[in-house]
Amino acid sequence: MASGEAREEAILAATLELLAEVGYDRIRMDAVAVRARASKATIYRRWPGKAELVVTAIQRRAGQSATEEPDPGNLRDDLLGRMRAMRASLTGQDAGLLLGLLTAMHHDDELAGVVRARMIDDKRRAFDPAIDRAVARGELPSGVDRALLAEVGSAMLFSRAFVTGEPLDDTFLTDLVDGVLLPLLHARAVTA
Structure with a gap:
């Protein structure tokens, strides 16, 4: 798996973990970044906002x-x-x-x-x-x-x-x- 793909998988996994732990309303992009060991800039380059990120994670x-x-x-x-x-x-x-x-x-x-x-x-x-x-x-x-x-x-x-x-x-x-x-x-x- 390429580095970019691994990073994306880590971000999506962190999103699902946080969604299960705190619910959609309380998910923060900085918390996803910390858990995935990625920068917020990396996340925002791929997903314009929390809604798109969460839906992508669930679809995946x-x-x-x-x-x-x-x-x-x-x-x-x-x-x-x-x-x-x-x-x-x-x-x-x-x-x-x-x-x-x-x-x-x-x-x-x-x-x-x-x-x-x-x-x-x-x-x-x-x-x-x-x-x-x-x-x-x-x-x-x-x-x-x-x-x-x-x-x-x-x-x-x-x-x-x-x-x-x-x-x-x-x-x-x-x-x-x-x-x-x-x-x-x-x-x-x-x-x-």
């Missing part, structure tokens, strides 16, 4: 930069693959960190803006390859509601992981894809 821990999955040949299997990847990302996150971040969003407009711009858009883009391939195969028309698909799929995973505590097993993902997401895509495609 969750493995948001997943590689493109191969085309399974049909929309259903493509959606199942996407939902499995989202499940792995969601269950790989520290629930306390994520819930603390969501709580902080309610009173920090800057943080809310960064989270919405980066994390929510990432969730929406996660479905793009599956939709693009389905459109190319003729399974869906080009005007399907991608945002609604991402919102419903993400919300149901989030609810299971953090609200109901019910299992996020393959049976649930199959039921979600077959009973909710595919009908949603096809109903919205017909009326579009």
Whole structure:
């Protein structure tokens, strides 16, 4: 790992540690710098503020930069693959960190803006390859509601992981894809 990459990893690890210890509101950039053994200038060259730094740290821990999955040949299997990847990302996150971040969003407009711009858009883009391939195969028309698909799929995973505590097993993902997401895509495609 190159020196710059090691420095970035140290900064992101320090950010997550402090987030868990003191919460978003009380994180200070000087404390991140001290813990990461980096200068504040180094941090600010890469991240313009605390919100961007925290969101990057959480995304990195969750493995948001997943590689493109191969085309399974049909929309259903493509959606199942996407939902499995989202499940792995969601269950790989520290629930306390994520819930603390969501709580902080309610009173920090800057943080809310960064989270919405980066994390929510990432969730929406996660479905793009599956939709693009389905459109190319003729399974869906080009005007399907991608945002609604991402919102419903993400919300149901989030609810299971953090609200109901019910299992996020393959049976649930199959039921979600077959009973909710595919009908949603096809109903919205017909009326579009």
